[in-house]
Amino acid sequence: MxxxxxxxxxxxxxTSAAQRRRDSLLLFGLLxxxxxxxxxxIAATGWRETLEGLKKxxxxxxxxxxxxxxxxxxxxxxxxHLFAAKLGLPTTLKQNxxxxxxxxxxxxxxxxxxxxxxxxxxRRQTGWAFEKTAPLAIVDRAADLAAMxxxxxxxxxxxxxxxAGAVPIAILALMSAYIxxxxxxxxxxxxxxxxxxxxRFSRTFARIRRAARSLDAFQSSNVLMSAGALxxxxxxxxxxxxxxxxxxxGADIGLWLAIAIFVFATLAGGLTGxxxxxxxxxxxxxxxxxxxxxxxxxxxxxxxxxxxTTLWFAIGIGLILFPIAEKQSNRAGxxxxxx
Numbered sequence: 001m002x003x004x005x006x007x008x009x010x011x012x013x014x015t016s017a018a019q020r021r022r023d024s025l026l027l028f029g030l031l032x033x034x035x036x037x038x039x040x041x042i043a044a045t046g047w048r049e050t051l052e053g054l055k056k057x058x059x060x061x062x063x064x065x066x067x068x069x070x071x072x073x074x075x076x077x078x079x080x081h082l083f084a085a086k087l088g089l090p091t092t093l094k095q096n097x098x099x100x101x102x103x104x105x106x107x108x109x110x111x112x113x114x115x116x117x118x119x120x121x122x123r124r125q126t127g128w129a130f131e132k133t134a135p136l137a138i139v140d141r142a143a144d145l146a147a148m149x150x151x152x153x154x155x156x157x158x159x160x161x162x163x164a165g166a167v168p169i170a171i172l173a174l175m176s177a178y179i180x181x182x183x184x185x186x187x188x189x190x191x192x193x194x195x196x197x198x199x200r201f202s203r204t205f206a207r208i209r210r211a212a213r214s215l216d217a218f219q220s221s222n223v224l225m226s227a228g229a230l231x232x233x234x235x236x237x238x239x240x241x242x243x244x245x246x247x248x249x250g251a252d253i254g255l256w257l258a259i260a261i262f263v264f265a266t267l268a269g270g271l272t273g274x275x276x277x278x279x280x281x282x283x284x285x286x287x288x289x290x291x292x293x294x295x296x297x298x299x300x301x302x303x304x305x306x307x308x309t310t311l312w313f314a315i316g317i318g319l320i321l322f323p324i325a326e327k328q329s330n331r332a333g334x335x336x337x338x339x
Contacts, residue, residue: 061244250298
């Protein structure tokens, strides 16, 4: 009897372990390709020049860059709490912030799907099913796309020079954010696939319809405006950090152009589906800086530093908070089962 009961658990654990190994191999493979690409550029530019560029940044300046990234994470965590409260989750600001920041540990999974671990923590602490909380992840991702699209459009409008392809990227991001957050559209797609496939996936489509109903909670203008403002302020802080970094390194580039380059590169990297936008974001950033007159011995170290103080800093925070979120959610789950 014990063997029968434990078999599904072992199977699930084995599947999870295999998935983690595949994700790790993919991540290390991408890191290797990024390292080879950047290494080739650094070798062509000159190792000494690149190292000199890195040495221009003091510890205090590096701390300022990290602080501005914390502003971004803080405002987006507050937005996550706003969405959770609007959905009706009985969770506190402290719990929601822990879920949001702890999920950064999974940012390096393909398409950032690993960040759905937040739904697992919520289920343990509240008992809410995945299909009821999944819209929370959808609107959060859509809010990021919309905020970055608005910021990119604003930066392009205010900068002296434009970026080829920036307007289509901004429009695509806004359209994607709009489509995935429309309950009517999601229900229509679900019904269309249900009619086409028959009853084979009826349970799956029923879950999609339940998830679509939950999206209704986020349709008020007050929620959308508040979420948009929090997102724009957060991403502006990281764009500002990129501009400050370039100024400290001696690059003659305007604030809004620097923000446009940072946001465009981040969006372009995300569209590749690679973990954390690895490879795509770095390539776009270096190329755009070079096209706007920034020498490679500044563009390369600036790209390395800003990626460390944004992407890798977020992952570091996530790795610290992930086990705490796991422990607290497990404890809450056990308490919920015993009541």
